[in-house]
Amino acid sequence: MRHGEGRMRWLTANEEYTGRWERGLQNGFGTHTWFLKRIPSSQYPLRNEYIGEFVNGHRHGRGKFYYASGAVYDGEWVSNKKHGTGRLTFKNGRVYEGTFSNDHIAGFPDLEGEFISCLDLSSGVAQRLSRSAELIRKLDGSESHSVLGSSIELDLNLLLDMYPEAARPEEKKQVEYAVLRNITELRRIYSFYSSLGCDHSLDNTFLMTKLHFWRFLKDCRFHHHRLTLADMDRILSANNDIPVEEIHSPFTTILLRTFLNHLLRLAYHIYHEEFQKRSPSLFLCFTKLMTENIHPNACQIKGNLFREQQRTLYSMNYMNKCWEIYEAIADHAQLLPTSLMSIPEKYERPKDDQKEEFNTWVSNMYVFFVNTLFHAYKREEAIKEKIREERLRSTARAQQRKMEDDELEARLNMFILREEEAKRQDYEVDIMVIKGPVDVSSSHLTLDPPKEDVTVSPSSKTITSKKKKK
Numbered sequence: 001m002r003h004g005e006g007r008m009r010w011l012t013a014n015e016e017y018t019g020r021w022e023r024g025l026q027n028g029f030g031t032h033t034w035f036l037k038r039i040p041s042s043q044y045p046l047r048n049e050y051i052g053e054f055v056n057g058h059r060h061g062r063g064k065f066y067y068a069s070g071a072v073y074d075g076e077w078v079s080n081k082k083h084g085t086g087r088l089t090f091k092n093g094r095v096y097e098g099t100f101s102n103d104h105i106a107g108f109p110d111l112e113g114e115f116i117s118c119l120d121l122s123s124g125v126a127q128r129l130s131r132s133a134e135l136i137r138k139l140d141g142s143e144s145h146s147v148l149g150s151s152i153e154l155d156l157n158l159l160l161d162m163y164p165e166a167a168r169p170e171e172k173k174q175v176e177y178a179v180l181r182n183i184t185e186l187r188r189i190y191s192f193y194s195s196l197g198c199d200h201s202l203d204n205t206f207l208m209t210k211l212h213f214w215r216f217l218k219d220c221r222f223h224h225h226r227l228t229l230a231d232m233d234r235i236l237s238a239n240n241d242i243p244v245e246e247i248h249s250p251f252t253t254i255l256l257r258t259f260l261n262h263l264l265r266l267a268y269h270i271y272h273e274e275f276q277k278r279s280p281s282l283f284l285c286f287t288k289l290m291t292e293n294i295h296p297n298a299c300q301i302k303g304n305l306f307r308e309q310q311r312t313l314y315s316m317n318y319m320n321k322c323w324e325i326y327e328a329i330a331d332h333a334q335l336l337p338t339s340l341m342s343i344p345e346k347y348e349r350p351k352d353d354q355k356e357e358f359n360t361w362v363s364n365m366y367v368f369f370v371n372t373l374f375h376a377y378k379r380e381e382a383i384k385e386k387i388r389e390e391r392l393r394s395t396a397r398a399q400q401r402k403m404e405d406d407e408l409e410a411r412l413n414m415f416i417l418r419e420e421e422a423k424r425q426d427y428e429v430d431i432m433v434i435k436g437p438v439d440v441s442s443s444h445l446t447l448d449p450p451k452e453d454v455t456v457s458p459s460s461k462t463i464t465s466k467k468k469k470k
Contacts, residue, residue, distance in 0.1 A: 019054070026054040036068050052077065066207070067091075070255055075100065094153065152257045154179065158239060159268055159282055174283040179260060182290055186263075189216065189298045190256050197305070197312035208259060211250035211319075219302055220293045225270045235269055236262050245327060250319065263289065314362060318369045325377050 001024035002008065008017045019030015026032070029052070036046040052063015059065075059077040066072055075086015081103035082088075088096045088105070099106035154176065160168045179186070193216045194208035214229050223229060230248060237247045246252065254262070267289035268282055306312050 025057040155261050192299045208254045210252040220297045
């Protein structure tokens, strides 16, 4: 039975799964892809793809589903159905975030089925369902009037807030026309860069990642405008609620509409000061970006990583571990649960010179990453672990010493208390011995006989006076 980590391809069903298996079933974290029929000039990869948790062969737990239409669901799953809290991004980019039940939005289930089956609806229920249907139409783009179509809706709210309210509709229309004039070239660029470093795909379409986007930015010399790639990541992640540890992740996927929105935001950031004296037009900024940066330089690979397909595929084997090390150095809270792919230390010596050169390159890559970078990181982690253990031992020893000192001090205090108690008791005994007889005699002296009215003779007075003198 399939058990552990592995990849399975169903050739007749055009499906593929990569991830964890248990007793022949998908169990744990994995990626399942359903390849659909290829349609020419499609703007999105024609595939449905789920990345997340599986239980007994079903989508169960937390996961993200990429639809072929461009929609994305990120949330909770129960037995292959959307159930719980989640976030659904429609194909035009609009977002619904809330509760899902039995594979539908919790407040708005399958409205078409309800309208067919419920013939006797009260006016209140009918009105509620009509509002729900209107909301769904607005979210999924069926009522969109954008010149780019319902599948692409540019997110210009943040940029248009900088313009007077009366000028926003015209500015939005001009930007959409500018994008529409260049949409063929932009789609070609997106398709070219998203396929770099990727193995053969059944539908021959790919999703652009942040790594591909960085390569595009460098090729088009975006970084010549006193901006680093890290600066651009921070600009694009502003007001997007992206976790700090994911801002610079090379694995983040970028859809075509996201790619277009990123270009517009960078165009405004780079060129808006130049046009500020006349008119800080987003349309002019985007046009200049296309003229000066993208058209002259796009699809011209200047970096060594993506020049050769074979070398690129091999280099990608080190990507997960390098990202793990980057996160560790960046002092993030958690590390990604990735592991280094096993790479053989020995390679067969090819006869062809070109293969021999590639073999030497592979050996050098292995030596650098495994024997140098990863080994140094592993050694540093071991040293850190020893330091942590030594600190723990020092803390334990300090606590033990403190406990012993406290116990000794307590015993000393007890001894002192006993000594003081013994001294006090002896002092009280001495006082009793000294004061005992004095108290008795004084008691006799203080007792006077009762006075009586009798006649006393002089002789008796003399005797009494003598007794007093004694």
